[in-house]
Amino acid sequence: MLTTVTTTHRSRPAEALRAALSRFRAALPVAPPPSYVEPQDDPRVAWLRRLDRVQAALEQARADLVEQGWTQRAWFAVDTGGTVRPATVAESFDLVRPTSTVGGACLVGALLRRAEDPDRATTHADVWGAVDELYEALHERMGHHAMPPGRVDTHARRHDKLGVLTAWNDERTTRREDVLDLLDRAVSRTLVGACG
Secondary structure (H helix, E strand, O other): OHHHHHHHHHHHHHHHHHHHHHHHHHHOOOOOOOOOOOOOOOHHHHHHHHHHHHHHHHHHHHHHHHHHOEOOOOOEEEEEOOEEEEOOHHHHHHHOOOOOOOOEEOHHHHHHHHHHOOOOOOOHHHHHHHHHHHHHHHHHHOOOOOOOOOOOOOHHHHHHHHHHHHHHHHOOOOOHHHHHHHHHHHHHHHHHHHHO
16 A cells, blocks of 8 residues: 555656646747748749759750760760761660760750759750740741740640751751850840840
8 A cells, every 4th residue: 555655646746747848838839830832933033043044054055065066867976986976766865864975966965965964953944945045046047036035835836846946957058056156046045035
């Protein structure tokens, strides 16, 4: 009986302490739950940020073409013991990976490698934005009216634009300097769009 009295005597202070701690916790302010929704930017700020990313993708693709070389009638060229030849379709799918070595890339191939590189900030959306700007820059280069910079087109229309850029890249009269000039014009469009 003495043991029971002692256990009861000891459990009551523990209960009293737990009750006091519960009252103390209840009196503390409750932290608000974390917000899992990203804050929305001002539309103009988001548009400018998008133009900056497109500009960076264009500049990086230009640097890749200068460094690795330019090719026609294939996404990529491969160096086979001193001879550079167009890559086959099967080879091209492997060469899209940035870890592979290419002997050159066409305009579209350079953009594709940028989008597939996990170590770079360029996304597929940035590359599609670059396609939009390159297409409009091509129209300007030909003397036609172009849409304002930063315009986003439908997915189907973008695929058509990609086909036009590929065909232009592969024309016999197109030279490496023409491709670099087109990239410069597209970069200029993004700069003008950001200032306007």
